[in-house]
Amino acid sequence: MLPMSVLRATCSRLSCIGVTHRGQMNLSLFSNTAPSNWSKVVSEAEKIVGYPTSFMSLRCLLSDELSNVAMHVRKLVGTKHPLLNTARGFVYDSRNNLQMRGLVILLLSKAAGPSSQSAPDLQPQDMVSGIYPSQRNLAEIAELIHTAFLVHRGVVNLKEWSNDGQLKDMQFGNKMAVLSGDFLLANACTGLAQLNNTKVVELISSAIGDLVQGVYYESSPNLQDSNPGDIIDVDVWEEQTFLSHGALLAKSCQAAMELAKHKPESQRLAYTYGKHLSLGHQLHADLQPFVAGGGGAPAAFSLNSCPAVLHRQIVGQDKWQQQLEEAKAFKDQLDYSMLWAAIKSERGVSSAVDLCRYHGNKALEAIQAFPPSEARSALENITGAVTKF
């Protein structure tokens, strides 16, 4: 499983343009929108940060432990354990892009420029393409943590599997998921320790805590299970999305500034950029089923996605319940195309687009304080790609 992702990362590095234009292998964060635009932004940004990086420590991926897991994961083929899909995602899935966080961290590091302080570990000659080695390590660590939670998210509850054969598969899949996720996290911990900066350790550890809370309270990955009665408004949506999708990037961006001993104000701006970019990014993803090019009504979408949440807020809880009842007409199965049409007919979608642009603008505003540079332009382009529909 993971060694294949190395392969893929290597491929994308060696021939990034060639690979990125090939349908399912593209680097797009958003499977349904203009992949060429996004991959252009990404591949140009990759050139700016210098030698291409997989952002996943090779030492970790090529370790005996993970090769061992990769071998065992083959046994899961044909089962329904989510780890299999996560593993597949490393190779095929373009939505859980492995490089996005690392790339943004490196671009911000470069945009902020060299440190104004001279410390033994901040020598100008150690910089590669304007980025300190410690900042590159941090980018790798952020990716390790993100991947660890992709894996831990896929642990299943065994009591939901009564069939004996399936139960065994699920037990085995869980074991692999727990171990490999823990392994990635442990490597992140030792990597953090090697940065020799306890502020950064504290910041990134708190981001792990945020991520856990976000994942803990996020709706069940199985859309059928999501409880339509959950009353969440858009503020709660933003709060939870920040925890599950934004905190890691925001705090990593801040930590990248701290590693170069940039002023607290730069740290705050980097944090703000990371936070608003992540929120815009998730809004963009949530909007995909509802915007042009989405290819008509989807088979299903999350009722806790932002357009649905906003729709519920706009039409009111009573009308929403009524729409749910109508969509449930057949055998208690939700007819998503009916709900989709209902949401599209109101202002939920346009409000979500507005919100996405709001976050995009906030992100752009934050990086205006950094001097103009190609790295800053790349960050602006990434923000632009996120807010473009």
Add this chain to the structure above:
Amino acid sequence: MAVPWRHCWRWSITNCTKTRLSNYAVFSTLSPRGPGPIAGGAQQEVLPSTHPVNFKYTFPRHKPRKLWPASQLRCCKKIHSDTKLKDPFSLAQKDLAHLYDDIKKELYVSGAELRSLCDYYFDGKGKAFRPMIVVLMARALNIHSNSKGTDLLPGQRSVAMISEMIHTASLVHDDVIDGSDQRRGKSTINDMWGERKAILAGDFILSAASMALARIGNTTVVSVLSQVIEDLVRGEFMQMGSKENENERFKHYLDKTFKKTASLIANSCRAVSILVNSDPEVHEIAFQYGKNVGIAFQLVDDVLDFTACAAHLGKPSAADLKLGLATGPVLFACQQFPELHSMIMRRFSSQGDVERAWQYVLESDGVEQTSYLARHYCDEAVRQVSRLRPSPERDALIRLTEMVLTRDK
């Protein structure tokens, strides 16, 4: 060249004095019942070599130089004759009074459900074995170093707390991996809330521990305790695999035992040492004490898996065998009963394997030899910590090794 593991206990015996030998009933069962010629032949080879090249790991090189000029023998005697001494638990009591409250503060999180999961095992009913060693070691080291008074430093107090948090986080994940439904007399988190939430709770405890660790503000201490987290995971991976070769298998077992159990104690001891003293040799004493006590602790645990329930219930618990794990007693038994080899390799998965392996272990002297090995590690721990300046806490650490060996649950 690697020295065959099976000789390690013979090596220890032959290096013991006669008077010591008589202390241990186990020796009567140890003599030439081993697999014979191979062991006998190689014994010649091992005997003269007081240089335990390969044992450097398990049997730390003897360092005669004492940092504190006190006779080890004398102070040991003094301890054993003094009945007024408090036991280690009560000596550490005042430092551990707020342990669980402090942990709960670290775990503060707004969501009520996640909070109750995280607090679940910090109910004050655990032994707090690791924090106890850490605070005793910290006080012993503070007295030894004599520079900053004798009170615990805030960082040392944090290390004690963090050691319990890391331990608990790893228990929560282990219970999911092993599919356990009982822990400390109550249902496990995975049994109550499901596997997915249990894993996240473990991750959360770990992140809180890592934040507390960072707040100590010492990068060396952060490195030392991050190593523990990596060791715990690597140990768990080692437990999945088994070695075909017997010598490798025993080394693998001890290696795994260090990583899964001893590393946390050893590195926590090293961390409290770093916080008060700048002498690497003192750090090494603290580390070696923790490492040897930790390995002994686990060896005794592995023995209890065979003996505890046999004594209480008259029927095997053999939890390790059921999980497919070959621990010390089985590995020693395999010397006498080579039939065990194939069972070990298939991880006791065929029908009747667990029961047969159980029988073989009881018929062999595997339990005694594992206990003997545990005593060896405890002796080494005592030898190490005796190099510190005498103090009630140091003596409590010495007595603690005896408690590790004699515990029955």
